[in-house]
Amino acid sequence: MDLTLKIWRQKDSRSKGSFKTYKANGISVDASFLEMLDILNEELVHKGEMPVNFDSDCREGICGACSLYINGRPHGPDTAITICQVHMRNFKDGSTIVIEPWRSKAFPVISDLMVDRSAFDRVIQAGGYVSVSTGGIPDANAILIRKENADEAMDAASCIGCGACVASCKNASAMLFVSAKVSQLALLPQGRVEAKRRVQKMVKQMDNDGFGNCTNTGACEAECPKEIKLTNIARLNREFIGAKLGAQKMKI
Numbered sequence: 286m287d288l289t290l291k292i293w294r295q296k297d298s299r300s301k302g303s304f305k306t307y308k309a310n311g312i313s314v315d316a317s318f319l320e321m322l323d324i325l326n327e328e329l330v331h332k333g334e335m336p337v338n339f340d341s342d343c344r345e346g347i348c349g350a351c352s353l354y355i356n357g358r359p360h361g362p363d364t365a366i367t368i369c370q371v372h373m374r375n376f377k378d379g380s381t382i383v384i385e386p387w388r389s390k391a392f393p394v395i396s397d398l399m400v401d402r403s404a405f406d407r408v409i410q411a412g413g414y415v416s417v418s419t420g421g422i423p424d425a426n427a428i429l430i431r432k433e434n435a436d437e438a439m440d441a442a443s444c445i446g447c448g449a450c451v452a453s454c455k456n457a458s459a460m461l462f463v464s465a466k467v468s469q470l471a472l473l474p475q476g477r478v479e480a481k482r483r484v485q486k487m488v489k490q491m492d493n494d495g496f497g498n499c500t501n502t503g504a505c506e507a508e509c510p511k512e513i514k515l516t517n518i519a520r521l522n523r524e525f526i527g528a529k530l531g532a533q534k535m536k537i
């Protein structure tokens with residue numbers, strides 16, 4: 286298939302970016318979207334031009350490194366998959382594809398399609414550690430956990446920290462990400478020990494890093510490749526208010 290690509294090019298965070306148009310001809314429908322970009326980059330290098338910078342690592346939908354808008358949608362045209370899992374059969378021969386980086390003040394562009402998502406790392410770091418000793422495997426199994434809680438905690442833990450929730454939100458809110466990280470521990474007895482301190486510190490760091498507030502548009506849930514549910518945000522709010530009410534006795 287032959288394609289026209291309109292790709293955001295930006296030298297670094299201080300430079301002004303713009304769209305540049307490229308031709309990608311003879312692309313197999315079986316190629317992945319990132320392989321198509323690899324082919325384009327090989328051609329650019331052969332011509333002595335700078336390749337297009339973009340993030341990827343596992344290319345299996347596991348790590349959360351890949352992060353692109355394709356035709357205005359985070360992670361491209363399909364639902365519940367990352368951009369590294371998108372294949373060219375999703376596009377029509379002869380079509381024009383617009384490729385942009387995540388757009389958010391908290392995720393500054395490093396170069397071209399690559400953004401700095403270290404704000405997410407700082408939120409995780411602010412959450413701190415889990416101090417409870419889980420012991421060996423038989424000990425962990427001895428702690429009874431309701432099936433519903435175990436399932437919901439596992440679902441929340443599937444967040445890969447890709448940032449599509451922030452990129453898709455008109456407020457650049459990180460609430461879906463933070464709520465997943467809070468929920469995966471708050472739902473389990475092992476995570477309750479530091480739960481009050483954890484939720485307050487993570488929310489504080491989220492605000493410090495310039496993420497916006499949630500206004501319940503649901504765009505984050507619709508574009509999340511791991512289908513993290515908005516109910517996690519409701520749990521985050523409950524955990525946060527509960528922690529604030531009980532905070533007088535705690536030194537945060």
Ligand code: SF4
Binds near residue numbers: 443445450510513
């Ligand atoms: S909540 Fe979904 S969209 Fe947001 S970082 Fe996690 S996996 Fe990505």
Ligand code: FES
Binds near residue numbers: 340342347370
């Ligand atoms: S490259 Fe790892 S999830 Fe896409």
